[in-house]
Amino acid sequence: MKKYFMAFVLGSSLLTLAACGGGADEDQETTGGGGEFAMVENEEAQQLYQSCIGCHGRNMEGASGPNLQKVGSKYDQSEIENIINNGQGSMPAGLVPEEDATVLAEWLAQHK
Secondary structure, rough: HHHHHHHHHHHHHHHHHHHHHHOOOOOOOOOOOOOOOOOOHHHHHHHHHHHHHHHHOOOOOOOOOOOOOOOHOOHHHHHHHHHHHHEEOOEOOOOOHHHHHHHHHHHHHOOO
């Protein structure tokens, strides 16, 4: 029984890390991946985005979640903030506090 409990705890921990991006290295590059795309400079928003990389990719290229490199061409800031706060598709609501959602949405809306 002890083995099953430990396997459950370990498995739950790994899922939590995968869903939250697992943190980020302090010295990682956050300014794009060599193509036309480059992240808009905003250190606070880029730090907040680190919790999103598990689904949206390190360079916003998309993974299990959609590509966000040009999300500002599709949605305006209020629409992006609404998606962050209320979720959409497989993205759950409330992954970041509302005040952080405002910062992220403003930053993401600039990516066109």
